[in-house]
Amino acid sequence: MREINTSKITEVVSALCASAITNLPEDVLSALNTALKNETSKSGREILRQIIQNAKIAAEEKLPLCQDTGTAVLFIELGQEVAIINGNFNEAVQEGVRQGYKDGRKSIVADPLARNNTKDNTPAIIHLDIVTGDKIKIKLSCKGGGAENKSTIKMFNPSTNKEEIERFILETVKNNSPEACPPVIIGVGIGSNFDGVALLAKKALLRKVGMHSSAFSIKKWEKELLEKINKLGIGPMGLGGKTTALAINIERAPCHISSLPVAINFDCHAHRYGEAVI
Amino acid sequence: MIKINTPLSDKDVLSLKAGDQVLISGKIYTARDAAHMKFGNKPPFEVKGQIIYYASPTPTKPGKIIGSIGPTTSSRMDAFAPDLFKMGLKGTIGKGRRSKEVVESMIKNKAVYFVVPGGVAALLSKHVKASKTIAYPELGPEAVLELEVIDFPAIVAIDAKGKSLW
Numbered sequence: 330m331r332e333i334n335t336s337k338i339t340e341v342v343s344a345l346c347a348s349a350i351t352n353l354p355e356d357v358l359s360a361l362n363t364a365l366k367n368e369t370s371k372s373g374r375e376i377l378r379q380i381i382q383n384a385k386i387a388a389e390e391k392l393p394l395c396q397d398t399g400t401a402v403l404f405i406e407l408g409q410e411v412a413i414i415n416g417n418f419n420e421a422v423q424e425g426v427r428q429g430y431k432d433g434r435k436s437i438v439a440d441p442l443a444r445n446n447t448k449d450n451t452p453a454i455i456h457l458d459i460v461t462g463d464k465i466k467i468k469l470s471c472k473g474g475g476a477e478n479k480s481t482i483k484m485f486n487p488s489t490n491k492e493e494i495e496r497f498i499l500e501t502v503k504n505n506s507p508e509a510c511p512p513v514i515i516g517v518g519i520g521s522n523f524d525g526v527a528l529l530a531k532k533a534l535l536r537k538v539g540m541h542s543s544a545f546s547i548k549k550w551e552k553e554l555l556e557k558i559n560k561l562g563i564g565p566m567g568l569g570g571k572t573t574a575l576a577i578n579i580e581r582a583p584c585h586i587s588s589l590p591v592a593i594n595f596d597c598h599a600h601r602y603g604e605a606v607i
Numbered sequence: 608m609i610k611i612n613t614p615l616s617d618k619d620v621l622s623l624k625a626g627d628q629v630l631i632s633g634k635i636y637t638a639r640d641a642a643h644m645k646f647g648n649k650p651p652f653e654v655k656g657q658i659i660y661y662a663s664p665t666p667t668k669p670g671k672i673i674g675s676i677g678p679t680t681s682s683r684m685d686a687f688a689p690d691l692f693k694m695g696l697k698g699t700i701g702k703g704r705r706s707k708e709v710v711e712s713m714i715k716n717k718a719v720y721f722v723v724p725g726g727v728a729a730l731l732s733k734h735v736k737a738s739k740t741i742a743y744p745e746l747g748p749e750a751v752l753e754l755e756v757i758d759f760p761a762i763v764a765i766d767a768k769g770k771s772l773w
Binding site: 372376379380382383386387390392393394395396397398431432433434435436444446448473474475478507508510565566567568569597598599 | 641664666674679729
């Protein structure tokens with residue numbers, strides 16, 4: 330067994346959060362620069378320029394990119410040969426989020442109805458997988474509320490064809506993306522069950538922008554969908570243009586004979602994520 | 608670019624057209640969901656002629672004026688806006704579309720809706736020259752702030768005639 334101290338986990342999670350909220354990942358920045366070259370709408374070009382300029386200011390001055398620094402969502406792969414020592418694993422992760430959000434906005438309320446702010450941006454949402462090996466792999470998404478609010482799930486019948494699913498995706502993007510801070514990143518989950526499909530859609534968001542599914546037919550569909558979405562004319566911040574989405578990533582999973590769940594999870598252009606291995 | 612100063616008069620408001628790019632200077636007030644729920648018929652500042660910015664910043668770093676401050680989704684405040692326009696509020700700043708009821712109330716009460724791009728909050732913070740909490744400090748990031756802004760860049764998304772960019 331390899332021993333890992335909880336203080337190490339806290340330290341790594343804290344550093345991931347602090348960096349993610351101020352630094353726009355290279356793949357997102359590169360996609361925005363390409364979009365600016367292709368965008369023809371006047372407001373679209375101006376907004377893309379501001380987004381790129383904002384990323385520069387945020388990185389230089391270590392300022393959060395967006396005032397909504399989001400919910401910390403962590404996907405953790407825990408190697409089964411790791412022994413966690415000196416404390417509780419979950420507490421160590423939450424403490425990392427607490428420390429890493431020092432300069433982030435405290436956006437979490439303890440109760441959805443009473444709405445009292447927890448004042449430290451915890452609890453974070455943790456998805457844990459036990460895997461082989463002696464390492465801990467942590468993926469973080471700092472997920473803003475605006476884009477999250479525009480996400481949706483639909484339970485289709487198994488007889489539904491691909492064209493109907495495509496119509497559902499395009500219709501959802503058309504109706505919901507203007508308030509999700511476009512250009513958006515779109516995660517689509519297909520399969521699993523009610524709870525599993527939402528998780529698939531969220532995982533799909535964590536794929537690098539520009540990286541397609543390894544399945545050929547899905548890769549082809551992702552490319553076609555992105556082209557169709559960017560022809561909807563929604564544009565940056567919904568004010569018109571060719572740049573509505575930077576990426577659409579589809580993830581699939583096995584499902585029940587009577588089900589065909591589809592989930593769509595939006596992320597805004599301030600697409601903040603990070604990864605670390607201990 | 609059209610320069611405007613708060614408080615706004617009816618004449619200022621009526622001169623603005625959907626699509627105009629403006630630079631706003633003067634005092635504006637932040638409020639979002641939790642603050643609006645507390646307003647009732649007594650907002651904690653004189654709303655006449657003023658602008659509400661649907662926003663709540665990140666924490667202010669030592670020696671700085673304010674943290675990053677961009678807009679939140681305006682439609683969540685649609686239910687509250689008509690009453691505020693009746694009290695004399697002249698403008699709101701946020702992101703995204705507004706309801707039919709809000710637009711009708713804007714026409715009736717002569718008010719304007721500005722949008723600023725979401726997610727450019729570090730850049731927008733550079734236009735804030737002073738900030739103070741004037742109400743509901745217990746709401747943490749959702750407290751009402753009085754901001755002094757200079758050349759704050761925004762786009763007129765819906766004008767007082769009801770003409771919209773959407």
